[in-house]
Amino acid sequence: RAPEEPLHLVLPSDRRLLRIAHAVLEHPDDVRTLEEWADWAGLSPRTVTRLFRYETGSSFAQWRQQARLARALERLASGEAVASVADALGYASVSAFVAMFRRSFGLSPGRYFDTQAVIA
Template sequence: MPANGQSQWCERQIPQLQQLPRPLFARNESLVSAVGTPRHTHSWVQLSYAIRGVLHVHTSEGNFVAPPQRAIWISAGTEHEVFSSPHTEMRSLYLNGPSSSCEVIGCRVIEIDILTRELIRRFCELPVEYDEKGPDGRLAQVLLDQLLVAREVSLSLPLPSDPRLLRLCRFLQENPDDSRTLLKWSQNLGASEKTLRRLFLRETGLTFRAWRQRLRLLGSLEALERGQRVTQVALGCGYESTSAFIAAFRLYFGATPGNFFSEVA
């Protein structure tokens, strides 16, 4: 489930494709309810992108989040789940070719600028079996070129492999407002605070405090995108004040909660 405590979602069917009709193939989906796929893999690269809504991709390495200005690369063979918020307008791109396979390894979140967004929208209007050697094929190549050089952004939440830390992280994903310190958690997990702090940094690259803050900020995106009041979102995420939430949000995303989604045209 998404890393924001939301557990009410319906299962979305995975398309049964034996092969792609073209090296670059698009799927359009209008998803009214919150939906998620079962864990699966496929033999081509996938770009999960939403014109509207917030996407979450879960792998064994961590969770990746994409609001409308972002998209998530998923490499071929990577086992993953995809979750979307209610009323999501999803545009999935599937890529099968040596160029994309070399460029996309694992999962990562990229920035979608205005040009790339419009290229995606136009490409998704093409017939499935577009003319690869004509203008449509050239459009597909320009789109692929833009995607492969897009700037990567840090909208991911790495997960530890240590069972004790993973238990802690799973609990916080369900309860982001839990404010217990690592010292308090050490008493429940059977390890010293020093050991947990060292393991957390080694396995996630983040301190416990930074990880929990990132969890809360990424988890706030769906509620903000739905238009929920900033004060409600802040308290629901575990912040003691709206001002503290806004300051942390601005530092991480480069925009205030009120302005972040207004950037989407």
């Protein structure tokens, strides 16, 4: 049985939320708060929270983390260094990025790709 990997990223259909989603995907290192994103899109934080959960099934924070994980896997798979990926995704430190990666996949980035190479 293959391990379940939490990478399905549903995009919202509301044009205002989609604007936020595209900005996050284009600039995953942007560390604006939910309130700042809401203001940028002309919405209240409560509306962003409610609509994001309704349209994607995830909170905004969960969705943003999934978007960052997807970018991280792309970059790491292409051979980019963990430190470079962590910086590009806006993490304060490499250890913070590795901790998030380990929480999500159960392994550090290096071990994850070692395991994937053995499976393939």
